[in-house]
Every structure is written in structure tokens, then in C-alpha cells.
Amino acid sequence: MKVVLKSAEAADKPNVRGWLRRDTVYLVLAVESSGTSATAYRIESEDNRTPALFETDLFSIVDNRVSSCWVVVKDENCPLQFMPAAWNEDDFWDRFFDGDADARRAYEEVIQTMRAEMSEQVI
Numbered sequence: 001m002k003v004v005l006k007s008a009e010a011a012d013k014p015n016v017r018g019w020l021r022r023d024t025v026y027l028v029l030a031v032e033s034s035g036t037s038a039t040a041y042r043i044e045s046e047d048n049r050t051p052a053l054f055e056t057d058l059f060s061i062v063d064n065r066v067s068s069c070w071v072v073v074k075d076e077n078c079p080l081q082f083m084p085a086a087w088n089e090d091d092f093w094d095r096f097f098d099g100d101a102d103a104r105r106a107y108e109e110v111i112q113t114m115r116a117e118m119s120e121q122v123i
Contacts, residue, residue, distance in 0.1 A: 010058040032081045069110050
């Protein structure tokens with residue numbers, strides 16, 4: 001799935017400014033809903049390519065194909081998520097941001113697969 005910021009106003013929001021650019025197509029890595037806040041896309045940011053969460057309302061979908069890596073997850077922490085199966089561990093993002101080599105490797109492997117899938121032409 002690929003998205004683009006809807007407007008200059010969206011690109012100028014404090015939680016977006018410096019992280020994403022207008023008129024840039026982004027690969028959605030996951031879709032997450034906490035139940036207490038807005039549904040968010042996990043997207044690699046322009047800032048050190050950090051996978052961060054951004055509210056879905058800020059974006060337009062430009063490619064609605066989803067990755068074959070995605071699974072649907074529903075648990076007590078998040079009512080609904082679409083994410084790569086390899087990242088479906090309670091502490092995955094903590095380990096990733098702490099620099100854990102296995103988490104980083106799992107992240108990179110999934111990203112490569114997703115990029116390859118999204119670069120394929122739809123017939």
C-alpha cells in the first residue's frame with residue numbers, strides 16, 4: 001500500500017514537519033489502531049528513515065495493494081492491526097529502537113520484500 005500526504009497543511013503539522021515531505025509517495029509498513037487514538041500508518045520517515053506512526057487522515061491512498069507479508073492482529077493492546085507477521089511480537093518495536101540486531105534484520109528483510117512487491121506492475 002502506498003500513500004501521499006493530502007495537502008501542504010498536512011505536511012506542515014507539527015507531528016509531520018521534518019518527518020515527511022509533500023508530494024512524496026510512501027510505502028505503508030503497517031496499519032495500527034489503538035482504540036484510544038486515531039488509526040495510524042507506520043511509514044519510514046525522511047528523518048533517519050525511522051518507522052514512525054502518522055494518522056491516516058493526513059494521507060490519500062495512491063496504491064491500495066497490500067503486502068503478502070501482512071497479517072491481521074487483534075489483541076488486548078490494539079483492537080486491530082495489519083502488519084508483517086515477522087513484527088508481530090509484543091516487544092518488537094522496543095527491540096528495534098534499542099538497536100537489537102535480530103529485530104533490525106527482521107525489519108530490513110520485510111522492507112525489502114514489501115518494496116519488491118510494490119514495485120511490481122499491476123496487470
